[in-house]
Every structure is written in structure tokens, then in C-alpha cells.
Amino acid sequence: MAFGAALLVAALTAPMARALALRYGWVDHPGARKGHARPTPLLGGLALWGAVSAGWLAAGGLRAGGEVVAAALLVGLVGLWDDRRGLGPAAKLGVECLAALWVVAGGGTTVAAGDEGLAAALGVAWVLLVTNAVNLLDNADGSAAGTVAIGALSLLGVAATAAGASPVAGIVAALAGACVGFLPFNRHPASLFMGDAGSLFIGFLLAVSSLRLHAAAPVDSGAAWAPALVLTVPLTDTAFVVVSRLRRGLNPLTSPGRDHLAHRLTARGWTERGAVALLWAAGALAGLGGIVAALSTRFVAWCLLGVAAAIAAGICVRLAGAPR
Numbered sequence: 001m002a003f004g005a006a007l008l009v010a011a012l013t014a015p016m017a018r019a020l021a022l023r024y025g026w027v028d029h030p031g032a033r034k035g036h037a038r039p040t041p042l043l044g045g046l047a048l049w050g051a052v053s054a055g056w057l058a059a060g061g062l063r064a065g066g067e068v069v070a071a072a073l074l075v076g077l078v079g080l081w082d083d084r085r086g087l088g089p090a091a092k093l094g095v096e097c098l099a100a101l102w103v104v105a106g107g108g109t110t111v112a113a114g115d116e117g118l119a120a121a122l123g124v125a126w127v128l129l130v131t132n133a134v135n136l137l138d139n140a141d142g143s144a145a146g147t148v149a150i151g152a153l154s155l156l157g158v159a160a161t162a163a164g165a166s167p168v169a170g171i172v173a174a175l176a177g178a179c180v181g182f183l184p185f186n187r188h189p190a191s192l193f194m195g196d197a198g199s200l201f202i203g204f205l206l207a208v209s210s211l212r213l214h215a216a217a218p219v220d221s222g223a224a225w226a227p228a229l230v231l232t233v234p235l236t237d238t239a240f241v242v243v244s245r246l247r248r249g250l251n252p253l254t255s256p257g258r259d260h261l262a263h264r265l266t267a268r269g270w271t272e273r274g275a276v277a278l279l280w281a282a283g284a285l286a287g288l289g290g291i292v293a294a295l296s297t298r299f300v301a302w303c304l305l306g307v308a309a310a311i312a313a314g315i316c317v318r319l320a321g322a323p324r
Contacts, residue, residue: 001055001058001059002055002056002058002059002170002171002173002174002177003055003173003174003176003177003180004055004058004177005054005055005057005058005174005177006051006052006054006055006056006058006173006174006175006176006177006178006181007051007055007177007178007180007181008054008181009047009050009051009054009055009178009181010047010048010050010051010177010178010179010180010181010182011181011182011184013046013047013050013051014044014047014181014182014184014185014192015185016047017041017043017044017045017046017047017192018041018043018044018185018191018192020043020046021041021042021043021192022041026041026042026043026083026084027039027040027041027042028040028041028042028193028195040190040191040192040193041191041192041193042083042193042195042197043192043195043197044182044185044186044192044193044194044195044197044198045076045079045080045083045194045195045196045197045198045199045201046080046197047178047181047182047192047198048076048178048179048182048194048198048201048202049073049076049197049198049201051174051177051178051181051182052069052072052171052174052175052178052201052202052205053069053073053174054174055170055173055174055175055177055178056069056170056171056174058174059169059170059171059173059174060170065168065170065171067102067103067106068103068106068171068205068208068209068212069171069205071099071100071102071103071204071208072099072201072204072205072208073201074095074098074099075095075096075099075131075200075201075204076197076198076200076201076204077197078091078092078095078096078196078200079092079135079195079196079197079198079199079200079201080195080196080197082196082197083195083196083197089253089254092196092200093128093132096127096128096131096132096200096204097124097128099127099204100123100124100127100128100131100204100207100208101124103127103208104120104123104124104127105120123211123215126207126210126211127204127207127208127211128207129207129235129238130203130206130207130210130231130234130235131200131203131204131206131207132200132203132238133203133231133234133235133237133238134147134148134199134200134202134203134206134207134234135196135199135200135203136234136237136238136241136260137199137233137234137237137238137260138194138198138199139258139260139262139263140188140260140262140263140272140275140276141186141187141188141189141190141272141273141276142183142186142187142188142190142273142276143262143276143279144194144198144199144202144203145179145182145183145186145194145202146179146183146187146276146279146280146283147233147234147279147280147283148175148176148179148202148203148206149175149176149179149180149183150280150283150284150287151206151230151231151233151234151283151287152172152173152175152176152179152206152209153172153176153287154230154283154284154286154287154288154290154291155168155172155206155209155210155213155227155230155290156169156172156173156176157287157290157291157294158213158223158226158227158230158290158291158294159172159213161217161223161291161294161295168209168212168213168216171205171209172205172206172209175202175205175206175209178202179202182194182198187273187276188272188273188276203234206231209227210227210228210230210231211227213226213227214227214228217294219298220298221294221297221298221301222293222294222295222296222297222298222300222301223293223294223295223301224298224301225293225298225301225302225305226290226291226293226294226301227290228305229286229289229290229293229301229304229305229308230286230287230289230290231286232282232283232286232289232308232312233279233282233283233286236261236312236315236316237260237261237279239312239316240260240261240316240319240320241259241260243316244259244320245257245259261275261279261315261316261319262275262276262279263275264319264320265278265319268319286308289304289308292304293305
């Protein structure tokens, strides 16, 4: 119900968001650091907001998870302001931190640690990391929407193995449906961008859902560590960009550029669709690994995480030599 309702609402409202953006001039113009060749509407985030909310309500969301959706909408509003007026990274990070504290204080969203304060701090840090990783992943048509859809579906599989995860299941199902319904408008050549309003919104939901799945599972089980494996692709892309920019003496937060994994693949001759499809395939493999880890022991989960990290590091080293 959540997946279907979100998919339908996204498919119906995306053309409306596009028309609204064109009418009021909410468009992203081409530039030297951008990959699109024509002005593209930016209000796709509104369609994602409505779709996820509809899916969450269809899954009986009024009973649980309201603070998560509300906090995600708050982060999305900040992204919308940034899309229109521009906002510094410190201001965006501050609001994201407040939203993360809100959901962590609500319970069920902490990292396994001996000290309660440390666990909460690590939980907030995880939410901020994944939220901005998805935001950075929105660098090629369909990259963030497709990867988040695959990640959400994978978390849904992990949720099926974890006790007490039913509210999370409804949210991730709605998130997956919203991204799948939005994807036809966002694939290359995109006719609608999600903007920061969309990428921060879906990134926050993915972050909190993965953290709640971790908290719901016994710490000595594979299910507790499966969400980290599911999110291998966005985390790898972020690590790659941060290291690349630091090596060049640039601030990773304030120095945009075409230096993501998808961009390095296109520099090696891949088409944009092909590069994004490869990221989706990697996300699907990571998601499958996460589901296997959730059904296994903690030792198996850690081994899978180690293998995924080694493969990701090898790919990053290989792509680091690609033309910028």
C-alpha cells in the first residue's frame, strides 16, 4: 500500500511540479560545472514530499513515524530555500543537526555504544553523513533517485528480518515508491530535477530509517550492521569526492565540481546513462549483501562490510586517475 500509493502520487504530481517550476522560474540553468545543456525545472522535491507523505499515510502512518516524516520535511524546506535563494553550508548543516536531534531524542534512533550520550551523538553524526551523501550523489540524472529507490527496497528486505521495524518498513516502502514514480522524469535527459529540496528530504529519510533498523536489531546480529552495507554507494561517492577535493586543497563542502564517481566514469568513455546504471547495479549488489548480512551472524556481516570496503577502495583508486 505504501509503495503503490507513493509511486502513483509521484507519477501524478511530478508533471504538476514541473509546470509550476516553469511558470515561476524555478529552474537550474546550465553552467561549466553542470551536466545539463538546457534550463531544467527544480521543484521535483515537492512531488517527492507529497508522494512519501501519501505512502506513509497509506501504511497507517498516523500511528507511528510522524516525527521522522515531519523532520524530513523540515530539512526539505531548508533545501527548497537553498534552491531558490541560496543558503550557506553552515546554516543547512545546523538545521539538519536540529532535525537529527529531534528524531534521535524521540527514541529508537541510536548507534550501539556503551555510553548513552555517545550513542546519541553517533546517531546524529550518521544521519548528517547519510543525508549529505545522498545530496552529493544527486550529481547526474537519476543517480540519487535510482540509488535511493534501490537502497530503500533493500532496507525493506532488512526490515523483514528485524523485530520492531514495522514503522520503518512503511517509511522505506513509501520512499522507494516515491523515487520509482519520480525516476521517469529524472532519468537522462531529465525533464525535472529534485533539487536540494528533494535530495536532502530523501537522504534524511534513508538515514533515519537505516539507523532505526540498526537500533531495532540485536547488536550481536548481522541485521544491526546490514544498513551500513546497503548504503555503500552513496558513502563511497562521498568519501571519493572529499578525498579528491582535499588532495587538491579545496573545501569539500563549498567547492562543487564534476569529480564524482559518475563523472569519472563518463570521463573514461561511459555515457551518462551507462555510468548511472553502473551505480544502480553496484547499489543492488550492496543491497543484496545487506539482506544476506541481516540473515547471518555479526561476523559474516563484518566480513561482507570488509569486502565491500575493499572493492570500493579499489574502484576509487582506479577512477582517481581519470581526467577531471
